[in-house]
Amino acid sequence: MKLGVLIKEGPYMHQAIDTAYNFIIAAMEEGHEINGIFFYNDGVYNRCATLEPPRDERNIMKLLTELELKGVRLIVCVAAGKRRGIVNQTVCKVEEISGLGQLLELCITSDRTVTF
Amino acid sequence: MSEQEKTKVMFVCRTAPYGTIYEQEAIEAMVMFGAYEQDVSVSFIGDGVYSLKKGQDTSLLGKKNFSMAYPILIDDFEISHIYVEKESLEERGLKDSDLMTEVEILDRNALKQKMNEMKALLPF
Amino acid sequence: MLHIIKKSPYESSALKDAVEYIGQNDDVVLLTEDGVYAAKKGGKFEGLLVDLTKKNSVYCLLADIKARGIQESEIAENIKIIDYKGFVEKVVEHNPMTWS
Numbered sequence: 001m002k003l004g005v006l007i008k009e010g011p012y013m014h015q016a017i018d019t020a021y022n023f024i025i026a027a028m029e030e031g032h033e034i035n036g037i038f039f040y041n042d043g044v045y046n047r048c049a050t051l052e053p054p055r056d057e058r059n060i061m062k063l064l065t066e067l068e069l070k071g072v073r074l075i076v077c078v079a080a081g082k083r084r085g086i087v088n089q090t091v092c093k094v095e096e097i098s099g100l101g102q103l104l105e106l107c108i109t110s111d112r113t114v115t116f
Numbered sequence: 117m118s119e120q121e122k123t124k125v126m127f128v129c130r131t132a133p134y135g136t137i138y139e140q141e142a143i144e145a146m147v148m149f150g151a152y153e154q155d156v157s158v159s160f161i162g163d164g165v166y167s168l169k170k171g172q173d174t175s176l177l178g179k180k181n182f183s184m185a186y187p188i189l190i191d192d193f194e195i196s197h198i199y200v201e202k203e204s205l206e207e208r209g210l211k212d213s214d215l216m217t218e219v220e221i222l223d224r225n226a227l228k229q230k231m232n233e234m235k236a237l238l239p240f
Numbered sequence: 241m242l243h244i245i246k247k248s249p250y251e252s253s254a255l256k257d258a259v260e261y262i263g264q265n266d267d268v269v270l271l272t273e274d275g276v277y278a279a280k281k282g283g284k285f286e287g288l289l290v291d292l293t294k295k296n297s298v299y300c301l302l303a304d305i306k307a308r309g310i311q312e313s314e315i316a317e318n319i320k321i322i323d324y325k326g327f328v329e330k331v332v333e334h335n336p337m338t339w340s
Contacts (some may be wrong), residue, residue: 001332003271006238008138015273019246022303026324032332035218041141079144107236108123108154112331114244115239115338128337130257162257203260224260231261232241237337 002035003027004110006103007043011060017046020116021063024072035110036073037064038103047074048115049092065092075102122155124232124236129164133183134174139167140182140240147185150193157197157228158189162217164240165204168215187217201227241267242334245275249285255337259288261337262296270322270330271300276308279319282314293318301327 005024009016024034035088039046066076076096081087088094107113118150126147144220150157158166174181175190189195198219205211212221223232231237243262249255255278262269269292272281278285279300292298300315302323313323322330330336 003331004236007267008240015248019272019304021299022324025328027331030325032328040145040206041137078139086287100145101152104123104125104144104149104152104154104156107125107238110236112336113236113238114235114331114336130339131252162253225263227261228261231337234335237335239338239340 001111002033002109004106004113006106006115007037007039007046008041010042010045011051013042015079016116017043017060018058020114021060021067023116024067025071027069028097034067034072035101038075038077038082038106040077040080040100040103044076044084044086047076047081047092047096048086049090054108061097063090064070067072068093068096071094075106077103117153119155122153123221123236124155124157124234125236125238126231127156127158128159128231128237128239129160129167129240130162131174132163133167133176134179138182138240139164141174142238143182143185146189146195147193148191150195153194155196156194157199158195159199159201159230160204161201161227164205165200165208165210168200168217168219169210170214171218172216183216189217196232197204199227201232242255242330243267243269243334244336245271245278246273246338247340248274248284249278252340255288258337258339259292262292265295267312268297268330268334270301270327271298271319272304272327273301274299274304276304278308279305279315280310281314281316286290289319299326299330310320 131138202223244256247254
């Protein structure tokens with residue numbers, strides 16, 4: 001199945017991204033396709049390139065980049081990002097920044113869209 | 117595009133405005149989605165119904181009054197339906213005359229049926 | 241539908257609101273994150289959930305109960321414990337709606 005993922009919370013105030021990450025890994029192991037991960041609201045902070053958590057803490061930014069290297073599409077909302085300072089200079093990868101139309105596209109092309 | 121080819125997506129708004137950014141960014145998404153010729157609807161449940169309260173004035177807050185977008189969502193931004201849950205309005209002492217725009221007021225069972233028809237539900 | 245509840249019922253209306261939308265037998269409920277506190281035996285929401293299990297399947301996420309020090313034996317009757325793979329399976333079976 002093609003699964004779309006919407007992340008609405010940042011990496012620390014909420015558990016959302018951790019639940020999402022574990023869900024995504026399990027889905028991939030079960031042979032499902034992650035059609036894309038869209039970061040909205042404070043979710044855009046998960047793709048901030050200057051995050052530097054203590055070494056004994058999970059580094060969600062790196063874990064997400066590893067997913068990207070496995071072919072998962074990461075999309076950071078341009079409007080939500082701009083508002084919060086997640087722009088070309090601060091996002092992990094400039095190509096990840098895109099518009100809200102991509103979220104709708106994800107809803108259209110995924111069999112299921114799950115919000116975290 | 118024919119109605120059958122359109123994807124049905126619903127925003128499910130359950131948060132009150134101003135206390136958090138969810139409603140504001142939900143509206144921004146609704147406005148953008150309108151441009152893509154899909155079947156996009158919006159529902160207000162729980163504290164979400166406060167977003168439609170008439171007479172919002174944010175001048176003392178120093179923030180934008182984003183509720184101005186609700187009355188033009190259907191005509192200017194091609195949103196298909198705005199649903200408001202009847203029970204949530206009643207619990208909060210609100211009537212349809214308290215709302216800033218014309219909406220379809222549905223009871224929970226009817227709104228649930230609408231939700232079942234959706235391909236994707238986007239909670240805010 | 242799959243109703244994903246991720247907030248504590250003591251803090252948020254997520255569970256209460258979701259319950260109003262759980263109508264048909266094929267609707268299922270998954271408690272995740274702080275939502276799992278609802279499933280604790282002896283808590284205020286145990287009765288509500290056990291009633292729900294009479295017509296709908298109710299699940300809670302293993303990782304979240306373990307992290308919070310809740311033992312499987314402390315989970316209310318008829319609530320099933322599933323892991324992330326089980327979570328994926330439920331999403332495949334039902335259209336998800338997240339209540340927070």
